[in-house]
Amino acid sequence: MPKFSVIIPLYNKEKDIKSTLESLFSQTFSDFEVIIVNDGSTDKSQLMVEQIEDSRINLYNKQNQGVGPTRNFGVAKAKAEHIVFLDADDYWYPIHLENLNSIVEKFPKAKWFASAYNKRHNKNLTTSMISPILKKGDNWIGLIDNYFQYSLADALAWTSAVGMKRSFFNNLNGFDTSITHGAGEDTDLWIRAALQAPLAFSTKISATHNLDGSNRVSHTNTLKRTYFDIDKYETEAQTNPYLKQYLDLNRFSLAIQYKLAGDLATFQEYRGKLDVKNLTSKQRTLLKQPKTILKTLVKSKVLFEKLGFRLTSYK
Numbered sequence: 001m002p003k004f005s006v007i008i009p010l011y012n013k014e015k016d017i018k019s020t021l022e023s024l025f026s027q028t029f030s031d032f033e034v035i036i037v038n039d040g041s042t043d044k045s046q047l048m049v050e051q052i053e054d055s056r057i058n059l060y061n062k063q064n065q066g067v068g069p070t071r072n073f074g075v076a077k078a079k080a081e082h083i084v085f086l087d088a089d090d091y092w093y094p095i096h097l098e099n100l101n102s103i104v105e106k107f108p109k110a111k112w113f114a115s116a117y118n119k120r121h122n123k124n125l126t127t128s129m130i131s132p133i134l135k136k137g138d139n140w141i142g143l144i145d146n147y148f149q150y151s152l153a154d155a156l157a158w159t160s161a162v163g164m165k166r167s168f169f170n171n172l173n174g175f176d177t178s179i180t181h182g183a184g185e186d187t188d189l190w191i192r193a194a195l196q197a198p199l200a201f202s203t204k205i206s207a208t209h210n211l212d213g214s215n216r217v218s219h220t221n222t223l224k225r226t227y228f229d230i231d232k233y234e235t236e237a238q239t240n241p242y243l244k245q246y247l248d249l250n251r252f253s254l255a256i257q258y259k260l261a262g263d264l265a266t267f268q269e270y271r272g273k274l275d276v277k278n279l280t281s282k283q284r285t286l287l288k289q290p291k292t293i294l295k296t297l298v299k300s301k302v303l304f305e306k307l308g309f310r311l312t313s314y315k
Contacts (some may be wrong), residue, residue, distance in 0.1 A: 005078030040064030147194035
């Protein structure tokens, strides 16, 4: 039985999947199987996979259902005790699985685990994740009891750098399939996981989140997406101030997105449920801006990133 099952959902990623798989098969740790689930691609994604000959590849095809059901399908086919995820436009450094294995070896009872990661904004700008956990140094591995405390800018868990015991994933009932078009099905699962068990984490950066990939589901029109239900965690938040702040930051993000989309009623709904004390002065100012100003700021952010500078309201 392999040590890891690598779950890769695939939908119209013919431009990216080859480099993603190259990064996978360049791993220094080789005891893994690959579960690729072609979610009804209409381009040459499947052909790109079939051109790679490796006995560890298991390719499945199904009708298009979206990323949550597709990942759940992949986990159902997995054989390993530990499952890890890799999206078809992200990539791992050669030491990534070795890094995750080090976490598992140090904390064999950990139910879920993750590594630090970079964010590739475009060809000119790659930055490390933003979290106070990185102050612990480049080679720290430990258990994090309050996940939310360290996830108020960039989340500690990001899909292509996280893994779980398969039994834990199943006990959590996997990704919520009612959430569509990548509208927080991962965030929702990480919240549920963090409320159940500490996260075993390595500060060694060994993966890259490619924000510049093709056909990104996160680019779907806001009004066509079904977002995760933030309110269902409000009870736990009453006794966990970091969770409350984390939820309010998600409300802030969604409020801004809905104002940009022209849905002021939903903007007001999210705005009304958050405690502005949990926001920075920059974030409070952004909430007050009209749609036209926000659009200008978004364009400026993109321009600065092309010039090699990351702008964020979370720092």
